[in-house]
Amino acid sequence: MNQEFRAGFVSIVGKPNVGKSTLMNKLLGEKLSIISPKPQTTRQQVKGILTNESRQIVFLDTPGFLKARYELHRKMQEYLQRSLKDSDLIIFITDAHKFPTDYDNQLCEMLNKIKIPKIAILNKIDLVEEDVAKEKMKQLSLLDFEKVILLSALNQDKFDDLLTLITDYLPFHPPFYSPDDISDLPMRFFVQEIIREQIFLKYRDEIPYASTVVVEQYKDFPNKVEISANIWLERKSQKPILLGKNGEKIKAVRTASEKEIHKILSKRTKVELWIKIKPNWRKKKNALKEFGYS
Ligand SMILES: Nc1nc2c(ncn2[C@@H]2O[C@H](COP(=O)(O)OP(=O)(O)OP(=O)(O)O)[C@@H](O)[C@H]2O)c(=O)[nH]1
Numbered sequence: 612m613n614q615e616f617r618a619g620f621v622s623i624v625g626k627p628n629v630g631k632s633t634l635m636n637k638l639l640g641e642k643l644s645i646i647s648p649k650p651q652t653t654r655q656q657v658k659g660i661l662t663n664e665s666r667q668i669v670f671l672d673t674p675g676f677l678k679a680r681y682e683l684h685r686k687m688q689e690y691l692q693r694s695l696k697d698s699d700l701i702i703f704i705t706d707a708h709k710f711p712t713d714y715d716n717q718l719c720e721m722l723n724k725i726k727i728p729k730i731a732i733l734n735k736i737d738l739v740e741e742d743v744a745k746e747k748m749k750q751l752s753l754l755d756f757e758k759v760i761l762l763s764a765l766n767q768d769k770f771d772d773l774l775t776l777i778t779d780y781l782p783f784h785p786p787f788y789s790p791d792d793i794s795d796l797p798m799r800f801f802v803q804e805i806i807r808e809q810i811f812l813k814y815r816d817e818i819p820y821a822s823t824v825v826v827e828q829y830k831d832f833p834n835k836v837e838i839s840a841n842i843w844l845e846r847k848s849q850k851p852i853l854l855g856k857n858g859e860k861i862k863a864v865r866t867a868s869e870k871e872i873h874k875i876l877s878k879r880t881k882v883e884l885w886i887k888i889k890p891n892w893r894k895k896k897n898a899l900k901e902f903g904y905s
Pocket residue numbers: 625626627628629630631632633634645646647648649650651652653654673674675734735736737738762763764765766
């Protein structure tokens with residue numbers, strides 16, 4: 612074993628919609644975490660593993676920290692806290708266009724209490740003028756961060772400096788995962804997330820938040836995959852919205868999901884979607900457990 616090998620965990624935290632998942636995917640060079648223009652897209656901890664001959668970085672993409680209005684939110688907070696506890700480094704990410712929000716201030720206050728090294732990223736610099744970005748960088752520099760970095764996760768493709776910086780914070784340790792692993796999550800999880808992403812992208816306010824996806828069947832054949840999934844809603848009245856006129860909208864979710872899954876697996880993909888109702892599932896501990904938020 613290489614004595615110089617470094618391995619550790621890096622949490623990516625920040626307000627919903629600042630670009631945490633976008634950044635993690637870009638760093639990994641793989642689309643692991645789902646992304647949408649809506650806040651609260653990520654609900655669980657998504658682990659992304661990046662290994663080369665000298666280091667293994669395990670990124671933890673987290674749900675944005677928020678006030679718990681639902682039991683689901685409490686669960687999301689639990690995932691965030693769990694990620695932080697295990698980290699060797701915390702990456703705080705914020706939106707250059709909006710920083711500093713009350714949210715940023717509260718989160719920074721919370722992070723201050725955690726004695727783990729932290730770096731800050733001012734993301735979406737493509738949306739602000741250079742002098743504004745510099746001014747905000749200055750403000751961030753006054754806080755408890757070892758380093759402040761400006762970037763555009765969406766438009767940038769090279770992150771070598773950032774990866775080198777991150778690696779410096781990792782302890783000397785043998786790899787936690789096999790070098791071939793990019794996540795510890797099963798394909799079922801990614802299928803569920805791909806379908807959920809399509810729901811986030813294709814519907815307006817209510818449906819994305821009132822729905823969750825559970826993969827009931829995942830049949831993997833040598834040349835094709837057959838998936839059956841339930842989409843759970845909170846109320847009967849949401850069903851016609853999800854279906855759309857003549858079922859057109861749900862069909863669009865299905866075909867787009869098939870396309871995305873096909874991109875990953877490179878085999879014929881068939882997805883079946885079933886709509887189910889569990890009244891107020893977001894508020895119920897048992898339902899959350901049943902739907903995989905454990
Ligand atoms: N203009 C611009 N948009 C970006 C940038 N990075 C991310 N976005 C967009 O911001 C939106 C939110 O991105 P996500 O990566 O889903 O944000 P998140 O922080 O993971 O959000 P939650 O999972 O909801 O907490 C998406 O529409 C992204 O395309 C950037 O550098 N510039």
